[in-house]
Amino acid sequence: MKRVYNKILSITGNVISVKATDVAYEELAEITTQRGKSLAQVIKIDGDIVYLQVFAGSQGISTSDEVRFLGHPMLVTFSDNMLGRIFDGSGMPRDKGPMLTELLIPVAGPPVNPAKRIIPRRMIRTNIPMIDVFNSLVVSQKLPIFSVSGEPYNQLLARIALQAEVDMIILGGIGLKYDEYMYFKNTLEEGGALSRSIFFIHTASDPIVEGLMVPDLCLAVAEKFALKGKDVLVLLTDMTNFADALKEIAITMEHVPSNRGYPGDLYSQLAARYEKAVDFEGAGSVTILAVTTMPGDDVTHPIPDNTGYITEGQFYLRNGRIEPFGSLSRLKQNVNAATREDHRAIMDGMIQLYAQYLETEEKRAMGFRMTDWDRKLLKYGKMFESKMMALSVNIPLEEALDLGWKILAECFRPEDTGLRTELIKKFWPDKGAEQR
Amino acid sequence: MNEVKTGKIAGITGNMIAVEVDGEIMQNEVGYAITADNERLKSEVIRVQGDRAFMQVFESTKGLKVGDRVEFTGEMLSVQLGPGMLTRVYDGLQNPLNAIAEKHGFFLVRGVMEDPLDYESEWEFTPLVKKGDKVTGGIAVGWVPEGIFEHFIFVPFHLRKEYTVKSIVDKGLYKVKDVIAVIEDERGREIDLKMYFSWPVKIPITAYREKLVPSDPLVTKVRIIDTFFPIAKGGTYCIPGPFGAGKTVLQHITSRHAEADVVIIAACGERAGEVVEILREYPELSDPRTGRSLMERTVIICNTSSMPVAAREASVYTATTIGEYYRQMGLNVLLLADSTSRWAQAMREVSGRLEEIPGEEAYPAFFESRIAQFYERAGLVRLYNGKLGSLTIGGTVSPAGGNFEEPVTQATLKVVGAFHGLSRERANARRFPSIHPLESWSKYKSFIGQKKIDYARDILFKGNEVHQMMLVVGEEGTSLDDFVIYLKSEFLDAVYLQQNAFDEVDAASSPERQKYVFDVVYDILKREYVFKDKNEARDFFYKLRQSFIDWNYIKMDTDRFKQQEESIKKLVEEYTKHEKGI
Numbered sequence A: 001m002k003r004v005y006n007k008i009l010s011i012t013g014n015v016i017s018v019k020a021t022d023v024a025y026e027e028l029a030e031i032t033t034q035r036g037k038s039l040a041q042v043i044k045i046d047g048d049i050v051y052l053q054v055f056a057g058s059q060g061i062s063t064s065d066e067v068r069f070l071g072h073p074m075l076v077t078f079s080d081n082m083l084g085r086i087f088d089g090s091g092m093p094r095d096k097g098p099m100l101t102e103l104l105i106p107v108a109g110p111p112v113n114p115a116k117r118i119i120p121r122r123m124i125r126t127n128i129p130m131i132d133v134f135n136s137l138v139v140s141q142k143l144p145i146f147s148v149s150g151e152p153y154n155q156l157l158a159r160i161a162l163q164a165e166v167d168m169i170i171l172g173g174i175g176l177k178y179d180e181y182m183y184f185k186n187t188l189e190e191g192g193a194l195s196r197s198i199f200f201i202h203t204a205s206d207p208i209v210e211g212l213m214v215p216d217l218c219l220a221v222a223e224k225f226a227l228k229g230k231d232v233l234v235l236l237t238d239m240t241n242f243a244d245a246l247k248e249i250a251i252t253m254e255h256v257p258s259n260r261g262y263p264g265d266l267y268s269q270l271a272a273r274y275e276k277a278v279d280f281e282g283a284g285s286v287t288i289l290a291v292t293t294m295p296g297d298d299v300t301h302p303i304p305d306n307t308g309y310i311t312e313g314q315f316y317l318r319n320g321r322i323e324p325f326g327s328l329s330r331l332k333q334n335v336n337a338a339t340r341e342d343h344r345a346i347m348d349g350m351i352q353l354y355a356q357y358l359e360t361e362e363k364r365a366m367g368f369r370m371t372d373w374d375r376k377l378l379k380y381g382k383m384f385e386s387k388m389m390a391l392s393v394n395i396p397l398e399e400a401l402d403l404g405w406k407i408l409a410e411c412f413r414p415e416d417t418g419l420r421t422e423l424i425k426k427f428w429p430d431k432g433a434e435q436r
Numbered sequence B: 001m002n003e004v005k006t007g008k009i010a011g012i013t014g015n016m017i018a019v020e021v022d023g024e025i026m027q028n029e030v031g032y033a034i035t036a037d038n039e040r041l042k043s044e045v046i047r048v049q050g051d052r053a054f055m056q057v058f059e060s061t062k063g064l065k066v067g068d069r070v071e072f073t074g075e076m077l078s079v080q081l082g083p084g085m086l087t088r089v090y091d092g093l094q095n096p097l098n099a100i101a102e103k104h105g106f107f108l109v110r111g112v113m114e115d116p117l118d119y120e121s122e123w124e125f126t127p128l129v130k131k132g133d134k135v136t137g138g139i140a141v142g143w144v145p146e147g148i149f150e151h152f153i154f155v156p157f158h159l160r161k162e163y164t165v166k167s168i169v170d171k172g173l174y175k176v177k178d179v180i181a182v183i184e185d186e187r188g189r190e191i192d193l194k195m196y197f198s199w200p201v202k203i204p205i206t207a208y209r210e211k212l213v214p215s216d217p218l219v220t221k222v223r224i225i226d227t228f229f230p231i232a233k234g235g236t237y238c239i240p241g242p243f244g245a246g247k248t249v250l251q252h253i254t255s256r257h258a259e260a261d262v263v264i265i266a267a268c269g270e271r272a273g274e275v276v277e278i279l280r281e282y283p284e285l286s287d288p289r290t291g292r293s294l295m296e297r298t299v300i301i302c303n304t305s306s307m308p309v310a311a312r313e314a315s316v317y318t319a320t321t322i323g324e325y326y327r328q329m330g331l332n333v334l335l336l337a338d339s340t341s342r343w344a345q346a347m348r349e350v351s352g353r354l355e356e357i358p359g360e361e362a363y364p365a366f367f368e369s370r371i372a373q374f375y376e377r378a379g380l381v382r383l384y385n386g387k388l389g390s391l392t393i394g395g396t397v398s399p400a401g402g403n404f405e406e407p408v409t410q411a412t413l414k415v416v417g418a419f420h421g422l423s424r425e426r427a428n429a430r431r432f433p434s435i436h437p438l439e440s441w442s443k444y445k446s447f448i449g450q451k452k453i454d455y456a457r458d459i460l461f462k463g464n465e466v467h468q469m470m471l472v473v474g475e476e477g478t479s480l481d482d483f484v485i486y487l488k489s490e491f492l493d494a495v496y497l498q499q500n501a502f503d504e505v506d507a508a509s510s511p512e513r514q515k516y517v518f519d520v521v522y523d524i525l526k527r528e529y530v531f532k533d534k535n536e537a538r539d540f541f542y543k544l545r546q547s548f549i550d551w552n553y554i555k556m557d558t559d560r561f562k563q564q565e566e567s568i569k570k571l572v573e574e575y576t577k578h579e580k581g582i
């Protein structure tokens, strides 16, 4: 059967069409141009006209270039030899290492049967109090970091990767700046974590469409390792670039846009990836942390909006800190009862007081009179921001809880805090009591 | 045997295939696209053009080719109705997920199907008709016990003529596929009746005498709903809200505590993890009304966000059809769909692939009428035996950007009887359930007198006005009287509108308790007080709030409940203004 064609009918955006038969939906093809070879994927078949999205982009493709159908959908290698290796957006080595051709597995496999899922109950400690104390991360959670460019979201990702107690890290870069890529590489190397990491890197200078496969490649490999018993942490940065690539293809294919130019299936596309997060009973797990930069710092923009509807909470990274408001770990209640008896009380109590501080701060800014209570709140708010919220704080959960009590005791009388009496008896620091 | 009608695939985009067919094609007909590996991918005709059928495929279309065979079934997309659906977890096409898990492990492998009913287990059938009786579709010929219910075995609803019972089996154990009766139409044609039959999901079941106007409240035990924005047995309501506002938690609470006989949970296009909580926890929880496991009154239709989109579209119909079927038993059924927006988006995705002319935000022109038709399937009905049955439908809406002006919210608001709008601000302030007390509404009647409710709502409105003013002029610029109104509204909010879903007692408030407690709240709101200054007023209301919240956590009918009530009343009395002075 003929698998090679030399007549390209149309080139629009990054989509080409050829006249071909016996082609399977989502099959891969290889296009040979004067620039080299590129992979392409079948995205529509209409009779004997086949439309393909070209991962390397359509620049320089000529109508007589060769299109060779490969007879299989997107595959990725899977083996322990991948550890420490760096691949590109088509799954080819990006480092100097050898091609890996062992055990090829399909990407974007079937969803997990909900009946086989279990309620996740294992906490991932990060030593970042704003996470561990206030919005605990849980094994198998899918959580985006909502941020804007300029914020240290990649630093945060790298730090979580280094400190989280997981077996493996898979980093997916989509439109990643080259120096950020180098930053990840160096940081994980220095932290001694490179040998338990796998990178799939698509950089900002690579063709946009090539970034589309990165989440699928990462998650297919992660899923396989998880089935073999590994707890895998998948880091994706930046999913906004992924969504923008989807938008570009949709516009090229003249799909009717639903909201600000984004395709109507954006929700389903994102969900298909994020829902790969799972805790397999009797095996390992996949946890997903994904940077989502918000265009225009607008959380109602279709990308963060659809993401928020899919993920199990979100971390807002703003002014270099994880915001306590808006940030949410929907799974925290599964784990924070079993840590220490004062965990939930400190979590709720400190946030409520911080909310009151913000109100007072607003009143102060408007020139209203400050009461004694207001002054206590102002002191508290400042301490909370510098000692708890700052990303530089790096302490285990228990120490963070102790610190919480210390801050409270330095600012308030026990009865001001609204905390339960038994807890105050047990945890209120003596020093604070003396100071009164 | 007539031959299987077949067609050939002519085009593929996403989950849509164009199929060239020889012979007749029926709208909504089910067919199977056969892959090279002989997987059978269930599909549904959703548009016909000449000899071309456009079909949505309920599975991934990866690997399909032009020229691949499609086999048609001659039947519309249907579910099987019979005993044994309670406690089960189905996907959007009524495949039992547990059975699939047992056979196929962790993943939902493509093309896999399992029997929706258990054909092997035996049910104790008791006949209700005898030879010679006249029957028609919707008349019960007998019943079997299913959990705590009498599950009636009906003459299938599509048999609309009059039939004579030719034979019926004796009381005894039978399987669902056994013939339990034979009926005969006027021309002497015989029809075998089994304990189950198929029904096309997109066609409403109307085998009842009449549809009535809903009037009785459906108690949810959520105070702000039952007292202020009630729902009715056979009524409809919607819960729109931005992500994280508490839609899913509110539906879960309702599914646990609502005074319905049967609860159908349609997890439509949202997180799989949320269904898992129900799957794993409900079997362990007991239904306070029956003492049995909550699962025994529950059916879960689970087509979560990474499961095929076309099946998501079908899942809402599957859930509704099963709900209508249990209504035929004279039961009060509650269908909770989370989220109807995902269902509407599934329609949008499919319509986009058909290149139909889109309406607002690319939703298809027909989506508004689809939403209306969906909620129309709710209702209170008088059955042929004179008994009442009801299907109540509550759907969450996930508006893009949290903006209620978008098409799905607006289309829904036009047709439902109650609107529980969740607010981002209330959720951020952890005021749960975050139903907005000023914007929400209900057309149904509460079990608490309207005058008292109006008075309380008035306090909320005025309190909000004072609050808005205070943001500008500060506390010092506000009069003591206005400040007290504000404190009263905050008090009402804190002790009555808010409810702790995670406290065993507070989570569910019975109508008796609501009536009792609301009277106390009403009395407190009505009174005039004497305060030296704002600080004293604040201290009083904060203290009162604390005692009241403690009261909410105490079981009714206990001594502690009485004691706490006394101490609240004493505190109130202390500051009450008395005409004759002290």
Ligand SMILES: Nc1ncnc2c1ncn2[C@@H]1O[C@H](COP(=O)(O)OP(=O)(O)O)[C@@H](O)[C@H]1O
Residues within 6 Å of the ligand: A329, A330, A331, B241, B242, B243, B244, B245, B246, B247, B248, B249, B250, B432, B433, B434, B499, B500, B501, B502
């Ligand atoms: N009634 C409630 N009581 C306490 N917390 C709640 C309540 N409702 C919601 N929450 C909190 O808000 C989070 C999001 O709620 P959820 O129902 O999942 O929102 P939505 O479905 O609207 O996205 C929950 O994980 C929980 O932390």
Ligand SMILES: [Mg+2]
Residues within 6 Å of the ligand: B247, B248, B249, B270, B338
């Ligand atoms: Mg939800």
